[in-house]
Amino acid sequence: MAQNFKMLAKTLYGLEDVLATELRNLGAMKVETGVRGVFFEGDKGFMYKANLSLRTALKILKPIETFSVRDENDLYDKVFAMHWDKLMNVNTTFAIHATLSDAIFNHSQFVALKTKDAIVDKFRNTEGKRPNVDVKHPDISINIHIHKNRVTISLDSSGSSLHHRGYRTATNIAPINEVLAAGMLLLSGWDGQCDFMDPMCGSGTIPVEAAMIACNIPANINRKEFAFEKWADYDADLFEKIVESSLNKTREFYYKIYGYDKAPSAVMKANDNVKNANLSEYITIKQYNFFETYKPVDGKLHMVFNPPYGERLQIDIEAFYKAIGNTLKQQYADTNAWLITSNLESLKHVGLRPSRKIALFNGKLESRFVKYEMYAGSKKAKYQNN
Known part of the structure; x- marks a missing residue:
């Protein structure tokens, strides 16, 4: 044994x-x-x-x-x-x-x-x-x-950090670490049982990680190598069996994953990364401005995104985060929306009360991962109907 x-x-x-x-x-x-x-x-x-x-x-x-x-x-x-x-x-x-x-x-x-x-x-x-x-x-x-x-x-036993999944060849300004993206999705309760959207998807990391969770695809299936493959006791047959067994546990995903970004360069890079991850059938990447578009589906939507913090991308924080709150209120009923920010002041401008706040670090930046529950109709009506 x-x-x-x-x-x-x-x-x-x-x-x-x-x-x-x-x-x-x-x-x-x-x-x-x-x-x-x-x-x-x-x-x-x-x-x-x-x-x-x-x-x-x-x-x-x-x-x-x-x-x-x-x-x-x-x-x-x-x-x-x-x-x-x-x-x-x-x-x-x-x-x-x-x-x-x-x-x-x-x-x-x-x-x-x-x-x-x-x-x-x-x-x-x-x-x-x-x-x-x-x-x-x-x-x-x-x-x-x-x-x-x-x-x-x-x-x-890993070698280079396991956030180097192998699918992300193209990145945008301020890309999110794949491990952090996956952690946020799991913390948010994402389980692949509804449609998903990242309205500011950058190079597509969050949509790719969301699809891999939804389909139960091993996180590092696209990696070129692990350090243990060079060890004297490496068992290539055993590793092959484990890869095969893990791939046999993948599951079908019956909903859709959407990634939007207003920058054409980001959309191009995101599409490249989705293709590298062999997930094009599940993920749709489009050039849209979140503040000018509408909910792509009727019914329940799960949203996770990483908006600019004003660290590496210069924005008007107050106006930008106020627009996030207004867009969620006006266009995204029946949505659980999660976002991460290291600009803790910015959350005051969203104009919505978060139902959860989780402390995380994005690189060296202390951040908050927050949840906004957007109801179809009033919150009061929701509880009366239950």
Whole structure:
């Protein structure tokens, strides 16, 4: 029977519970949330499946050693003492990424350098040769995390961040991270049971992620590679079976997904990305100005969008957000509308009371993800009819 081991899925602040739910639904054992990460247990096949399928994970790390350190020499000695020959050889290229949290060391680059020195010195001592560092495309990516004086050394099974899905070749100004887009959709309760709209879709990330959720398509099916494919114990047949099994669980989607943007360049890029993701039959991208168009369907509509914040795209915040509120009120009855903004003042100008507010980060910008429930008829009438 395959051996279970502990892993850590890293994510964005505010998405920890969403990721924990994803992991449980996928079959993970001993799921435990932390800050910007979720611990869980599974076997090698589950590690492959987690990389392929999780929508809100940035990395899947496999811890291989934990220990306490007193100072830099102690760190060097303990890294040197590890059995690196079981993981790599002198021809293996490697990279080290260090993160510190309230640690006894001040600089992550210093920690990475000390760790690198210990590894190459170990091989020099035993083999007379040293492996090379390759920061761009290493055979093995090593993650070292230090909290206070506690060191955890992990292998990064993902490689480049899992938000690099593989379908987005063209981006606009201020594109939204795919993991954040998927997290917002899952937080909003999007389940593919009605029509969907992103009225300011930019390069199409939110509509693509919405379609993948609706059809239960694995998040990273379009990715070119994962780091674990270069590991000595990589099982290509097992990974192929997991891909096949995941694709067998996709489902049909009977509604429509709309993406609008007023910029022709954005529409062109969005259409390219939708095509790259093989989702053209589900997603319609059009050049429309949200403030001049109307609801594309009768009945229920689920809306999620990322309007400009005035950070990288210059707009008149007050007039713009007031227009969002007016358009929702006048044109979008029977719609659950969610938007994210880092301009917290802007929400005062929408003129609608949000029914939910969730704290998230868009990059380094503290943001709010808010829900506006637009009713057909008055709110009072809605509750009288129930």
